[in-house]
Amino acid sequence: MMNYRHVTLGEVADINPKVDWKTVNQYPSVSFVPMAAVSDTDFCLTTEKERPLEEVRKGFTYFQRGDVLLAKITPCFENGKVALAHIHHEHGFGSTEFHVIRAKEKIVHPQFLYYLLRQPAFIAEGTKNMTGSGGQKRVPKLFLENLPFTLPTLDTQHQIVATLEKADALRRKGQELLQKYDELAQSIFHEMFGDPAVNDRNWPGCSIRDVATKVTDGEHGTVKRLEDGWMYLMARNIRDSFLDLSDMSFISESDHRRIYKRCNPEEGDLLLVCVGATIGRVSLVPKMGEFSLARSVALIKPIREKVLPQFLHHLFKTDYMQSQIRNGSSSSAQAGIYTGTISELRIVVPPMDLQQQFERAMVRCAHMKETAKKSVEYSHHLFESTLDMAFPS
Numbered sequence: 206m207m208n209y210r211h212v213t214l215g216e217v218a219d220i221n222p223k224v225d226w227k228t229v230n231q232y233p234s235v236s237f238v239p240m241a242a243v244s245d246t247d248f249c250l251t252t253e254k255e256r257p258l259e260e261v262r263k264g265f266t267y268f269q270r271g272d273v274l275l276a277k278i279t280p281c282f283e284n285g286k287v288a289l290a291h292i293h294h295e296h297g298f299g300s301t302e303f304h305v306i307r308a309k310e311k312i313v314h315p316q317f318l319y320y321l322l323r324q325p326a327f328i329a330e331g332t333k334n335m336t337g338s339g340g341q342k343r344v345p346k347l348f349l350e351n352l353p354f355t356l357p358t359l360d361t362q363h364q365i366v367a368t369l370e371k372a373d374a375l376r377r378k379g380q381e382l383l384q385k386y387d388e389l390a391q392s393i394f395h396e397m398f399g400d401p402a403v404n405d406r407n408w409p410g411c412s413i414r415d416v417a418t419k420v421t422d423g424e425h426g427t428v429k430r431l432e433d434g435w436m437y438l439m440a441r442n443i444r445d446s447f448l449d450l451s452d453m454s455f456i457s458e459s460d461h462r463r464i465y466k467r468c469n470p471e472e473g474d475l476l477l478v479c480v481g482a483t484i485g486r487v488s489l490v491p492k493m494g495e496f497s498l499a500r501s502v503a504l505i506k507p508i509r510e511k512v513l514p515q516f517l518h519h520l521f522k523t524d525y526m527q528s529q530i531r532n533g534s535s536s537s538a539q540a541g542i543y544t545g546t547i548s549e550l551r552i553v554v555p556p557m558d559l560q561q562q563f564e565r566a567m568v569r570c571a572h573m574k575e576t577a578k579k580s581v582e583y584s585h586h587l588f589e590s591t592l593d594m595a596f597p598s
Contacts, residue, residue: 417548461495
């Protein structure tokens, strides 16, 4: 470990630094970044808005260009929401659920800290140290300040960052390829069924409760997490059209049996994120072993004589359904949609033979996507391995 020294994050960075209003007041407009603008798959800002300073000077978190933004609330933290503030304006404001980490000049590279905070080990340790209860748990500032790690020289940091950027770029290209297959699937859906909001083909309509044997959600209480046991899936595990099992929580058999008795996901059921920043995200349950769900995920069991899983899945990905979900969500600090509201969501129901035709098309699309997925998994493992080498325990 020559040329490395042991430090804490608080020694090399300012956590939630104070606003220098004398400087900020010189800028009439600033950048604005809500929590939803931080991608938990690409780990960057996906959108940015310009706002008058007077609109955001109170009630929001301040940051500067180049700062690291880290979600502090569950499930956004566990989902890995972290990004560098690559913003157009020098100054920005955003969600109060951000921690701001500002690297001290000539000591640490901001991107080095960004990759440090992307480590699965950091997310796991931060989750253990959250304070609060239920859906309002947060990573405390003190945990970040006392976070220990080994810091190399600036030159070595630049080399590490350059290597990680190359590996990360390869990972992103793979994700983009998978996204193309998802876009293809949605294009086929719209070609076959039209826009459900317009319903110019006059398909009959009904509520979700009319085409499902069960609409429920996962465990509401606190469950003890274990190093091994039965899988316990949360919002962070529900990605766009697939389950991400790379960062799993586990619970005891007794807790699993108790939860599974009420909420029993099975192959072909629809999982819907119903709490948090990724509300509305959906995936079908693949062929796999039993698992339990947390409160942040809803379960919809389709009546397959009425709607087929693939049709329901891609219907939920349309703007028509996502708009209903947004409108039905609570406007509290952490958005959520209740199962009663989910049951009342309106859908269209095309003829079964057309749904079956779509199902067959999705099987062919899935085969092509699976081939691409193997390449993505390789690039992901390459990035994770590079990350592990860059930040040894």
